[in-house]
Amino acid sequence: MVMIESERDASMENGDSENGDLSTARGGAREVVELPLQFLRHKTKAPPHSTVFLRPLLRRRPSVQTMLAIRSAFRGGARPVSASSSSSLLFTLGYSSFFPAPPSPSSSSAAAVHADRTIIEGPRNDWSRDEIKSIYDSPVLDLLFHGAQVHRHAHNFREVQQCTLLSIKTGGCSEDCSYCPQSSRYSTGLKAQKLMTKDDVLQAAQRAKEAGSTRFCMGAAWRDTVGRKTNFSQILEYVKEIREMGMEVCCTLGMLEKQQAIELKNAGLTAYNHNLDTSREYYPNIITTRTYDERLKTLEHVRDAGINVCSGGIIGLGEAEEDRVGLLHTLATLPTHPESVPINALIAVKGTPLQDQKPVEIWEMIRMIATARIVMPKAMVRLSAGRVRFSMPEQALCFLAGANSIFTGEKLLTTPNNDFDADQLMFKMLGLIPKAPSFDDDGAKHDAAEHCEEAISSSG
Known part of the structure; x- marks a missing residue:
């Protein structure tokens, strides 16, 4: 913190008056406030705890109202005492370092105010x-810009995590998720398949690693894993062996009990995906066979077991923008933010109840990604399903707004996705670099570094 001591003349043109909580009796007045080193979006050269004099460079000193407006702008975006604009004021910090005061909160977008606070x-x-909601509703270019600011502050903006998702048990699901072709309730032409063999799964993981993926995700079309002891034991073996390959491992197997989460953690699982899909209010319109609270309980079991949480949602389900805000609000107010937040654009599959939904526009994705980045700055925001519909320039805007993770590979469970070659070309064109996997042990970190060096050289 820097102690900012501002001197002001309390003799105003209008004489004695009361302004907010400060008296403007004639004579001099002084106030001291604490501001972070980044105050006024200007990184001072002053050492912490030093005193810096803030002196206006105007012939007439600003009014008390204006000073209060300046001060309050740095206290969580509090409402200024006066609507007087402070954008024309210039100050010096006791030496020749000049910069404009920020615009009053009334002229700044919510994205700007909250991004600065983040x-x-x-x-x-x-x-x-x-x-x-105020962030989400900000002008889209302003929202994109401030999402990018937060992203560059919290992450290496060139790094993008590459994940591959494989359906290891396809179709025949008893759930009624309206968007999903794997539900046994809908006629989508998808044939149910049993759990893949270990050899087939490991071969797929090896291909993904060679293509540049650092995280391998396995999905099974189940409501939960209760009563699937044999299959669950097999999956634990898959997790162990893929982890030994030097890759992060993720699973999405439906609802989990506490003990199952612990077993997955002991096997080496990095993350568990369990999306909330949409807001609590809109959720019953999409799914009736599993409650919102059951989803949150699974996330709690995953977190308690020490596994990273991967949870996001889908836009384009027919929901209102308020529901998109509600989804982000639920995620952003969890006791700990998810480490990964997938943002999916609905792929409308023929035969599902949502087959006639209109495609999601790129600006809708940008709003979701940038808002997620501002409210959950440390999370990996994943540009997920539906990416195949967006051009390379459109995807570039998503990365700029704050996305730093993708699913790569020609299929995303059962729907089309960008293949490895297309993504390697995109990385080269946009100057992106693969993010190394993150593990707890030094040996794995060494393997991860070698893996990323190989990926960079092969794409160059």
């Missing part, structure tokens, strides 16, 4: 729904 204060879990 950069200064870091992640928080007390977001209100109205705050997130």
